[in-house]
Amino acid sequence: MIKYLGSKRLLLPHLEAAFAALPGAERVLDLFSGTARVGRALKAAGHEVIANDAMSYAATLARCYVEADPRCLPDVERALAELAAVPPRAGYFTRTFCEEARFFHPKNGARVDAIREAIEARDDDPQVRAVLLVALMEAADRVDSTTGVQMAYLKKWAKRAHNDLALRVPALVAGRGVALQGDARAVAREVEADAAYLDPPYNQHSYLGNYHVWETLVRWDAPEAYGVARKRVDCRERKSPFNSKRKIRAAFAEVVAALRVKHVVVSFSDEGYLSREEVVELLAQRGHVGVVALDFDRYVGAKIGIHDPSGKKVGRVSHTRNKEMLFVVSPDRDAVERACAAVAALPPPTRRGRRR
Numbered sequence: 001m002i003k004y005l006g007s008k009r010l011l012l013p014h015l016e017a018a019f020a021a022l023p024g025a026e027r028v029l030d031l032f033s034g035t036a037r038v039g040r041a042l043k044a045a046g047h048e049v050i051a052n053d054a055m056s057y058a059a060t061l062a063r064c065y066v067e068a069d070p071r072c073l074p075d076v077e078r079a080l081a082e083l084a085a086v087p088p089r090a091g092y093f094t095r096t097f098c099e100e101a102r103f104f105h106p107k108n109g110a111r112v113d114a115i116r117e118a119i120e121a122r123d124d125d126p127q128v129r130a131v132l133l134v135a136l137m138e139a140a141d142r143v144d145s146t147t148g149v150q151m152a153y154l155k156k157w158a159k160r161a162h163n164d165l166a167l168r169v170p171a172l173v174a175g176r177g178v179a180l181q182g183d184a185r186a187v188a189r190e191v192e193a194d195a196a197y198l199d200p201p202y203n204q205h206s207y208l209g210n211y212h213v214w215e216t217l218v219r220w221d222a223p224e225a226y227g228v229a230r231k232r233v234d235c236r237e238r239k240s241p242f243n244s245k246r247k248i249r250a251a252f253a254e255v256v257a258a259l260r261v262k263h264v265v266v267s268f269s270d271e272g273y274l275s276r277e278e279v280v281e282l283l284a285q286r287g288h289v290g291v292v293a294l295d296f297d298r299y300v301g302a303k304i305g306i307h308d309p310s311g312k313k314v315g316r317v318s319h320t321r322n323k324e325m326l327f328v329v330s331p332d333r334d335a336v337e338r339a340c341a342a343v344a345a346l347p348p349p350t351r352r353g354r355r356r
Helices: 009-021 037-044 056-067 070-084 092-100 106-121 126-141 184-190 212-219 248-258 276-286 300-304 333-344
Strands: 027-030 048-052 177-180 195-198 263-269 288-297 321-330
Touching: 009 037, 009 195, 009 263, 009 288, 009 321, 009 333, 027 037, 037 048, 037 056, 048 056, 056 126, 056 177, 056 212, 070 106, 070 126, 092 106, 092 212, 106 126, 126 212, 184 248, 248 276, 263 276, 276 288, 276 321, 288 333, 321 333
Parallel strands: 027 048, 027 195, 048 177, 195 263
Antiparallel strands: 263 321, 288 321
16 A cells, blocks of 8 residues: 555554444444555455545545455456556656656656556446556555655655556455545535544645645646645645644534444544544543553654755754554443453554555
8 A cells, every 4th residue: 555644554453453342333434534544454354334535546545445346356457467568658747746846757657647548548447447546556656756745755766766667456355345535524424334433634734735646646637736846736725624723623523523323433643733632522422432542653754854945954853753542432331441442452553664
């Protein structure tokens, strides 16, 4: 899966344990699905998953990893073999992200351009199309030249950027799942499930701004771009209230109140705009609240530090560790206690690096 800020890769065992301990939590709504890593894991564990995200790239990842059935893999394998043979042809992607910016080596940009145009021209089933797009996204991610976000690129080419782009079949899992693309507040009102998982944006860092290249790769709309990173111009307009210190509390409260579920599990960082106490207060309207705090390495970019446009390091890194808090909410006090105990009994996350 792609490199992703705020990845829950290391939390998967803890999340699986929490949902397994909640009685009747068969149908789970993953309201902010991101790369669908959590939704995919819950699907593999036997839950029916409804994955939602407002971003086009995230909805495509969910259609691949949560909705798509592995029975489509023979079609995917044939299509990828055909796409791998498409001659490179530089276009918008190469010009914008390899020449005007330097996220990828131009040789790989030309391959992305050609393969993406070929996918656009195909008449595939929506699930197959999503799997093909994810295969291309992940192939590009393996040869990028960033620290994992697309706000900037490395001053010198990453070693992997010189590798040749290679398509691989995404690892699909069997099970029941649906992918949605909508505003979390609206989806919370519309979808009925047994439980919900909430992993909202929690500070000023916009997922659209951090992953604008993937949004453009999926939409394939050749948007006007700006700045050194050549971000989509709509990054200035498509704002989430969860990225606003002033608006996040009301937005989170609206989602929590609207959910049509019995149980809720929430991931929230201690670097977020809402404090632990505020989150507990907002969740308490739904029942008993339990909290387990897990210690994490911060995202690698935080360790590298802050640099000015010339590459000179400025400022100081304040800290290299943070806590990810898991909140479990249910009207059933015993269920909350069992879920928190199951999470706390697992070894803490130790491996560095976070992918979602």
